[in-house]
Amino acid sequence: MIKAVRGTRDLLPPDTDLWNRVEAKVRDIFARYSFHEIRTPIFEDTQLFSRGVGEETDIVSKEMFTWEDKARAQSEKAQLLTLRPENTAGVVRAYIEHGLDRQGTLQKLYYIGPQFRRERPQKGRYRQFYQIGAEIIGPPSAGSESPARDAEVLEMLATLLDEVGLRDWSLQLNSVGCAEDRARYNKALREALQPVVHQMCADCQRRAETNPLRVLDCKHPEDQPIIERLPKISDYLDQPCREHFAQVRKMLEALNVPYAINERMVRGLDYYTRTTFEFTHGGLGAQSAVLGGGRYDGLSESLDGPKAPGIGFAIGEDRLILALQSQGEQPAEKVQAFVAPLGLGTNGHALTLARELRRAGVSADLGEENFRLKKSFELAEKAGAQYIVIVGENEVASDTFAVKNLATGGQVQVPRSQLVEYLRK
Ligand code: HAM
Numbered sequence: 221m222i223k224a225v226r227g228t229r230d231l232l233p234p235d236t237d238l239w240n241r242v243e244a245k246v247r248d249i250f251a252r253y254s255f256h257e258i259r260t261p262i263f264e265d266t267q268l269f270s271r272g273v274g275e276e277t278d279i280v281s282k283e284m285f286t287w288e289d290k291a292r293a294q295s296e297k298a299q300l301l302t303l304r305p306e307n308t309a310g311v312v313r314a315y316i317e318h319g320l321d322r323q324g325t326l327q328k329l330y331y332i333g334p335q336f337r338r339e340r341p342q343k344g345r346y347r348q349f350y351q352i353g354a355e356i357i358g359p360p361s362a363g364s365e366s367p368a369r370d371a372e373v374l375e376m377l378a379t380l381l382d383e384v385g386l387r388d389w390s391l392q393l394n395s396v397g398c399a400e401d402r403a404r405y406n407k408a409l410r411e412a413l414q415p416v417v418h419q420m421c422a423d424c425q426r427r428a429e430t431n432p433l434r435v436l437d438c439k440h441p442e443d444q445p446i447i448e449r450l451p452k453i454s455d456y457l458d459q460p461c462r463e464h465f466a467q468v469r470k471m472l473e474a475l476n477v478p479y480a481i482n483e484r485m486v487r488g489l490d491y492y493t494r495t496t497f498e499f500t501h502g503g504l505g506a507q508s509a510v511l512g513g514g515r516y517d518g519l520s521e522s523l524d525g526p527k528a529p530g531i532g533f534a535i536g537e538d539r540l541i542l543a544l545q546s547q548g549e550q551p552a553e554k555v556q557a558f559v560a561p562l563g564l565g566t567n568g569h570a571l572t573l574a575r576e577l578r579r580a581g582v583s584a585d586l587g588e589e590n591f592r593l594k595k596s597f598e599l600a601e602k603a604g605a606q607y608i609v610i611v612g613e614n615e616v617a618s619d620t621f622a623v624k625n626l627a628t629g630g631q632v633q634v635p636r637s638q639l640v641e642y643l644r645k
Contacts, residue, residue: 227339227347238541238551243332245384246352246535250330253376255354258329260310266300272309272523274490276431279305283337303336306489308516308532309523311355316525326358326369332537343542344507350537353513357520357530364529365517367464370495371471373531377499377511378477380535386543389510392482392498393472395465397457399493399518405456406432412450420446436484452483461494468495491516495531503546504539511535556582557643558600561589562612570611573621573636580640584609600626607643 224230231239250257270280285303304310311329314320320327332352339345356373358364374391381389396402409432413420417428420435420443427434436447457465472479479497487496496514504510513533520528545551557577561570567589577584585603587596593610600608610622621639624631634642 225347227341229346229348234552235541236551237553238544238549239537241551241553242384242537242540242544243352246330246332246380249376249380249383250354253328253372255328255330258311258314258331259333260307260314260331261304262334263301263303264310264313266302268309268313268523269302269305272312272491272519273306277488277490279337279488283339285336285338305337306335306534307331307333307351307353308355308489308491308519308534311532312357312516312519312523312525312528312530315357315528316520316523320357321359321526321528324359324362326356326362326364328354328356330354335534342507344504344536344539346538351534352537352540353532353534355530355532357528357532360527360529364531367467367471367495369531370468370515371475371477373513373533374468374472374479374497375475375477377533381499381510384540384544385547385549386501386510386540387547389499389501391477391479392485392500393469393479394453394482394485394496395457395461395468395494396453396486396492396496396514397461397494401453401456401458401461402433405451405453408451408456409433409435416446433486434488436486437488447484454483464494487512487514491519491522493517497533501539501543501546503543507536507539509536510539510543552604554604554606555585556606557584558587558596558603558605558608559584560587560591560593560596560600560608560610562593562596562610564589566611566613566616569616573609573611573639576636577640577643582640582643597626609639609643 266286269284273280275281284305286300289299289301291298311331315327330353333350334348335351336348338347341347356364356369363369410428413428413432413435417425421438421440424435424438424443438447485496485498492514494515494517498509498512500508501510511533515529515531517529519530520526559570559574561567570586574584574586585605587599597608605626608624608626615621619636620633621636622631623634623642
């Protein structure tokens with residue numbers, strides 16, 4: 221038997237009803253905040269990610285699905301292509317490629333779609349997973365660097381999670397400063413780690429060499445006391461970065477968006493500058509980050525684009541759904557009416573009636589003429605129908621239908637001309 225590949229999974233009904241409900245809700249919210257959808261390809265030139273996300277990151281060094289495309293001509297070199305592990309680099313590439321900076325305004329873009337990382341699969345971690353993300357990017361003259369953008373994005377996320385019905389989320393906030401701040405901080409970390417790193421886990425020993433910031437991410441209990449004594453990023457921010465972060469915090473407080481500062485939150489992508497954040501949820505276990513994001517003021521320039529500071533986030537949709545389900549969220553979309561033909565020759569009449577209902581906007585499921593009434597009732601219950609409409613010979617002759625409310629058990633006769641109105645009640 222051929223099975224779905226490790227780390228990938230099929231999404232089936234009724235779960236997909238919950239996925240669709242969440243997606244419809246977030247599209248509505250994005251529109252309210254004046255974001256528009258962007259759709260970029262699912263694979264890109266590998267260099268986009270090695271340069272954009274960073275050669276030293278886990279994503280680029282270990283987790284990408286990359287292959288060599290066949291050269292089209294002998295003279296051509298084969299191109300390396302990669303299934304996108306994230307979508308910010310693709311959005312910024314598209315921004316540059318289409319000269320969106322020339323519009324002079326902020327671009328507020330959102331996307332919903334699959335991403336691919338070769339990670340060790342576990343609950344909440346898949347090799348094909350889905351992100352709902354958004355980016356605000358534009359020239360500084362359009363206000364792209366303003367702390368108000370950070371606050372706007374974070375406030376939107378708080379509203380979004382509230383409106384999809386997620387309870388008890390928490391926002392972890394940090395500032396990683398600008399590139400120079402981080403260089404100084406990295407140097408300080410290296411120096412502080414040097415005398416103690418031999419007491420730490422193998423991962424920390426490697427990271428102390430390649431990317432000392434990642435040491436802060438270590439979960440090993442024995443390493444925690446050492447990590448607690450390491451220098452703090454906040455002491456290495458320059459004055460403008462410090463002021464920017466203070467403004468973001470002030471605005472969040474004015475907006476009543478609760479947050480906690482977490483100086484150990486280092487995001488796994490190299491493009492971040494200044495504000496970084498994650499929203500976590502207790503119902504998720506080890507993979508507790510429902511979403512992550514932050515500023516990337518230098519990303520466009522590092523991809524040979526114009527100066528175009530930006531900020532954005534990506535929600536792990538799989539995790540958002542898991543978190544909603546952990547709260548007991550019910551996925552199934554209910555159908556309003558179940559049309560039950562009863563007796564030979566009634567299928568056509570039932571189809572016609574169902575067509576009338578459906579075209580009038582009433583959702584309807586349909587039975588089969590040779591089913592006994594008992595079976596039709598069972599199917600109607602299973603479909604979660606509010607009403608069952610019986611289409612038997614007598615009903616067809618009189619153009620009046622027996623309608624039973626499945627919740628209350630009450631039954632009435634409703635003329636065809638009043639049926640839509642009755643079912644809508
Ligand atoms: P990220 O933190 O790598 O950021 O991913 C964002 C979210 O995607 C995570 O918080 C998590 O919920 C979900 N996620 C990541 N990997 C997996 C996986 N293997 N399985 C299931 N869910 C996963 C980014 O991707 C940035 N592009 C976010 C961003 C946008 N920053 C600025 N703009």
